Amino acid sequence: MRVTLYGAAGGVTGSAYLIETTTARLLVDFGLFQGADEAQHREAMPRDLDPRRLDAVLLTHAHLDHVGRLPLLAKAGFHGPIYGTQATIQLADLVLRDSAKIQRQDAEYENKHRQRRGQPPIEPPYDDEDVTHIIQQCQTVGYDHPVPVARGLTARFVDAGHMLGSSSIDVVITENGRHKRAIFSGDVGSRDAPILRDPVPLQEGDLVFLESTYGDRDHRPIDQTIAEFRTIVGDAVARRGLILAPAFAIGRAQTLLYLLAVMFRRDELPKFPVYLDSPMALAANRIYLEHPELIDAEARRFLNDAPLSEDTETMHMVESVAESRALNDMRGPAMIIASSGMATGGRIVHHLKHHVWQPDVSVLITGFQAQGTPGRQLVDGADHLTLMGDRVPVRASVHTLNGFSAHAGQTDLVRWFAPLADDRPRLALTHGEQAAREALAAVIAAQYGIQAALPDYGARFDM
Ligand SMILES: [Zn+2]
Incomplete structure (x- = not known):
């Protein structure tokens, strides 16, 4: 089993993980790069990722930086299932159509300039029809029950408390009769946030990817x-x-x-x-x-x-x-x-x-x-x-008002990781600026003696 990172590695946008086993290939999230990350990653589709060879996609939640590149997969020949909770799929529909609209407006604006300079017009990366295709490929999963998602892989979604329908995903990989567990925290919510339930911690894992957006601080209560x-x-x-x-x-x-x-x-x-x-x-x-x-x-x-x-x-x-x-x-x-x-x-x-x-x-x-x-x-x-x-x-x-964050602060991230620490998993801190994940890594090293990896784009984890 191998996991490769195609985003949110040293930054907070563009979340994407590729899981490869001897029997299957699937993505966890495929988000858009935004802000400063966007300028660094001009190629939205990783060169060594062939969407036609993908078996499935798992979605942690509907924010654009986790779902925003999905329509590109359909355009590039991916026709497999995309698994997410019902609320995630409904909200992703909303978010992706809004994104398609903004991309169309951006292209129209750019094309006015290009026309004046005698340059050919550009096309937006995807349009509303591409979004329709990708939403049709979505399949609803409920919380807490393992579902088969590809040959040799089951996934269990649990509430991450970050937005409606948001999930952490527990993936069990069976290769040559042996089981390994990869845990994807997704974005972890704040405890006691209004409306949403608290994040559900997971108990076992061999390889854990934990977000670190606020790894260096706690929010005001x-x-x-x-x-x-x-x-x-x-x-x-x-x-x-x-x-x-x-x-x-x-x-x-x-x-x-x-x-x-x-x-x-x-x-x-x-x-x-x-x-x-x-x-x-x-x-x-x-x-x-x-x-x-x-x-x-x-x-x-x-x-x-x-x-x-x-x-x-x-x-x-x-x-x-x-x-x-x-x-x-x-x-x-x-x-x-x-x-x-x-x-x-x-x-x-x-x-x-x-x-x-x-x-x-x-x-x-x-x-x-x-x-x-x-x-x-x-x-x-x-x-x-x-x-x-x-x-x-x-x-x-x-x-x-600084206390309304949808993301867990440092104390709650450590608390989310605590039950997993007993298994002494390999831990990688993603979805955070360098300073934030270094601070979180230091706390986890001090409390549990586990040295977290701070992977960059393209980093690979072999098990
Ligand atoms: Zn999010």
């Missing part, structure tokens, strides 16, 4: 973060202010709505108008509501105790562009939740442009903000932003 959220929103509402909340359409938007609904029901906040202005978040809401079996006991109790309709009567789901535009003249008290989460595109950019120059407006940042994004500039205290070509002064107050 979630209870404190929720209390801060309540205070910031409560103060703004008391001042009749407008709150702008850039949020990732899948995950963070639902968390914010859920917390507001809970606070409304408990009279911790007065009911005030809340606008969810993101078609993708609306589609994600519907998928969340279809899966009450995937949410944690606390959220389920909340849904069962009383009708949600009363808690959400001041929440408005904004579908059309015209409705979104009508929010330009919005006065407080009100909150607009819109994506993209880092304000690099989407409807939040319009709302910032129309409101961020007003001193009575609050901007509430609840997600990770990468270097160079407007969201990061706000966090760093910029006195103006350039939005859609316009220079807009920042007079709004900016509040940053």
